[in-house]
Amino acid sequence: xxxxxxxxxxxxxxxxxxxxxxxxxxxxxxxxxxxxxxxxxxxxxxxxxxxxxxxxxxxxxxxxxxxxxxxxxxxxxxxxxxxxxxxxxxxxxxxxxxxxxxxxxxxxxxxxxxxxxxxxxxxxxxxxxxxxxxxxxxxxxxxxxxxxxxxxxxxxxxxxxxxxxxxxxxxxxxxxxxxxxxxxxxxxxxxxxxxxxxxxxxxxxxxxxxxxxxxxxxxxxxxxxxxxxxxxxxxxxxxxxxxxxxxxxxxxxxxxxxxxxxxxxxxxxxxxxxxxxxxxxxxxxxxxxxxxxxxxxxxxxxxxxxxxxxxxxxxxxxxxxxxxxxxxxxxxxx
Numbered sequence: 001x002x003x004x005x006x007x008x009x010x011x012x013x014x015x016x017x018x019x020x021x022x023x024x025x026x027x028x029x030x031x032x033x034x035x036x037x038x039x040x041x042x043x044x045x046x047x048x049x050x051x052x053x054x055x056x057x058x059x060x061x062x063x064x065x066x067x068x069x070x071x072x073x074x075x076x077x078x079x080x081x082x083x084x085x086x087x088x089x090x091x092x093x094x095x096x097x098x099x100x101x102x103x104x105x106x107x108x109x110x111x112x113x114x115x116x117x118x119x120x121x122x123x124x125x126x127x128x129x130x131x132x133x134x135x136x137x138x139x140x141x142x143x144x145x146x147x148x149x150x151x152x153x154x155x156x157x158x159x160x161x162x163x164x165x166x167x168x169x170x171x172x173x174x175x176x177x178x179x180x181x182x183x184x185x186x187x188x189x190x191x192x193x194x195x196x197x198x199x200x201x202x203x204x205x206x207x208x209x210x211x212x213x214x215x216x217x218x219x220x221x222x223x224x225x226x227x228x229x230x231x232x233x234x235x236x237x238x239x240x241x242x243x244x245x246x247x248x249x250x251x252x253x254x255x256x257x258x259x260x261x262x263x264x265x266x267x268x269x270x271x272x273x274x275x276x277x278x279x280x281x282x283x284x285x286x287x288x289x290x291x292x293x294x295x296x297x298x299x300x301x302x303x304x305x306x307x308x309x310x311x312x313x314x315x316x317x318x319x320x321x322x323x324x325x326x327x328x329x330x331x332x333x334x
Contacts, residue, residue, distance in 0.1 A: 004087040011044030015094040023085040033071040051138035052083045084137040120163040148206045166328030220275035270311040271301035
């Protein structure tokens with residue numbers, strides 16, 4: 001197989017054998033056995049700054065069939081290369097599933113601890129759904145779409161630094177062509193956006209939004225108007241703005257003596273909240289309209305394991321928020 005066809009995941013933290021090309025020959029120039037060897041055993045790792053890399057641990061020579069002999073490279077020197085220089089070379093796994101190679105090259109592999117990253121970045125490398133957005137030569141860099149009202153959508157590279165609850169934060173790696181208000185090195189927060197066609201993208205909404213006071217949001221009219229405009233516009237990039245507004249709004253929740261009146265739609269149960277009293281026109285007698293903050297409603301909904309999400313104004317054209325998005329609100333600024 002070839003790196004350019006399969007990406008870095010097969011090489012990451014694995015031992016593989018590559019043929020010796022000009023890049024490897026130069027890196028190992030003068031080493032004992034280089035003239036007789038026809039391959040090099042490597043270990044894949046990620047340099048958070050420089051990108052996808054390989055540590056050269058031994059020279060190899062093909063014997064019969066799939067067997068080969070190897071000469072361990074000296075422990076008192078480091079030999080490494082960026083995997084992009086081997087993109088077109090055929091490689092194979094060295095003793096896949098066997099741990100004896102880790103013991104044999106333990107000193108060399110342990111030395112790579114200097115490239116250890118924080119827990120969030122390490123966890124992000126396990127997220128295979130991000131693979132389609134990763135830069136081919138830098139596992140921690142992903143393609144993010146910048147959105148700002150009045151500008152064209154623009155793709156940039158962002159280096160992952162932190163995982164939030166539903167939101168990922170990173171560092172902008174290249175200068176945008178348009179004035180988004182950010183520059184190389186700026187922190188960028190983004191989330192996964194899924195369109196109606198099920199295609200996904202990583203999106204950062206940089207539109208400057210008006211900030212509302214608690215008094216302005218109190219009667220629910222601004223929130224209701226924003227939700228209606230959002231459904232009419234169908235602009236998924238404005239979703240974060242709606243979530244921000246929801247976070248600081250007060251809502252009405254229908255309660256009976258037995259608890260919250262759960263709504264059912266398409267065989268799913270939803271925790272209902274309403275922007276104003278007139279939206280609760282279908283509520284039956286005996287229902288108490290309890291006012292609470294949206295964040296209080298989220299906490300109550302999380303405790304009910306049976307609900308699939310929260311629905312806002314569920315008696316009209318409801319706005320549904322899946323359970324998977326509940327934690328996003330906790331990371332938002334007020």
